[in-house]
Amino acid sequence: MSDSINIALRFTLYLDLMLLFGLAAFGLYGLRGQERMSGAQLPFTPLLLISAVLGGLLSLAAMACMAWAMSGVSAWAELWPHIEMMVMETEVGVSWTLRMAALLLAGVAVTLNQRWPTASLVLVALGGAVALATLAWAGHGAMDEGARRNWHFITDFLHLWAAGGWVGALAAFALLLRQAEPALAVLARTLTGFETAGALIVVVISVTGVVNYLFIVGPSVTGLLDSTYGQLLALKLILFAAMLVFAALNRFHLTPLLAQARQTGEHKVAVKALRRSMVLEFSVAVVILGLVAWLGTLSPGMGA
Missing domain, CATH: 1.20.120 (Four Helix Bundle (Hemerythrin (Met), subunit A))
Incomplete structure (x- = not known):
């Protein structure tokens, strides 16, 4: 318990x-x-x-x-x-x-x-x-010592801040899209403006995620899936890939669709599609956080 x-x-x-x-x-x-x-x-x-x-x-x-x-x-x-x-x-x-x-x-x-x-x-x-x-x-960084510990903490900080930026942005967009008549100009501008921030967030999460793996597990994947830690980590990576798919969908299809809809005045379909995509992406992010919370209590060698 x-x-x-x-x-x-x-x-x-x-x-x-x-x-x-x-x-x-x-x-x-x-x-x-x-x-x-x-x-x-x-x-x-x-x-x-x-x-x-x-x-x-x-x-x-x-x-x-x-x-x-x-x-x-x-x-x-x-x-x-x-x-x-x-x-x-x-x-x-x-x-x-x-x-x-x-x-x-x-x-x-x-x-x-x-x-x-x-x-x-x-x-x-x-x-x-x-x-x-x-x-x-x-987290696992607290178990390291010396310079390795300091670098592990710095990596953890960057990973947490980048993840927080992504989760907060998803929540903000979901709230903006909940409005009965969202302010389309503000919504379109923030979606377009998030492209740069979103790309930076993905890069930071990806790089720090790899570095954290090297700190915790080492440069090997042999036998990793034999442990509960490895299985949860694999599931986390699959869900992260799903979030990248949603992000690409928003960036290359739904955001341009909203821009076109603003010109024609038929924006309801675009807003509905964006709302559904943001809710799904946020839901996946919540599941990933649950896995992260669980992973923090395990060591890579813990058996299934």
Whole structure:
């Protein structure tokens, strides 16, 4: 049961913190000026505030779960000293404290959105980036030492930020497409503008994914599929390839279709197709995050 709880907490933290960072980042590179104000195009204030608060609650639960698993005690009075020790005396505790501070910054910054929308999103994105990066201390990189450990962490940071940017963009587009009459000019512009950011995200995820594999498994695939880790990793790669197919469909077919539909005024079919594609792509991303949460609890040599 504890393993299931741990995986569930890891998954929800990944998804929550990626949405916090990714939505704020999308507001900065995808929207302009007053479009960044909550409610103008996207409901930034409720979404980001809920993400920041939920991230804090999930982090508290994750710390309690970790202390419970390591100590074996169940009573709160007995568990509290172990939590205190972990927070104050371990690297995981330091990263956890940093995450809570970053989430506090993001939560406060959200409340400034109506007065200073751009500055608010900058601070939220910064807090979200720091909070997301702290998840690396719960991954395989924390088991390395020396320079190898530092490079593994840097790779993890880049991988997490790129994935967060993709997840946040998918959520933003899905929200824009949910509107009864989406602002087609803004939608078309953000879709076209995401082409460069999307290409960079795919490159970073692909390169850091390969580097992470080399850090964790090494330059070999022999016998990898004999382990649960290898099977889950293979499934993750298949789903990632499916996301690339959806991204290519959006880039080379659906986005041009929307541009043509704007000129003719018959945009409903294009919007419906985009909405379906974005929802499917986001759903695949959620499944991948579930696999990532599970993979983080396994070693490459664990049997099926």
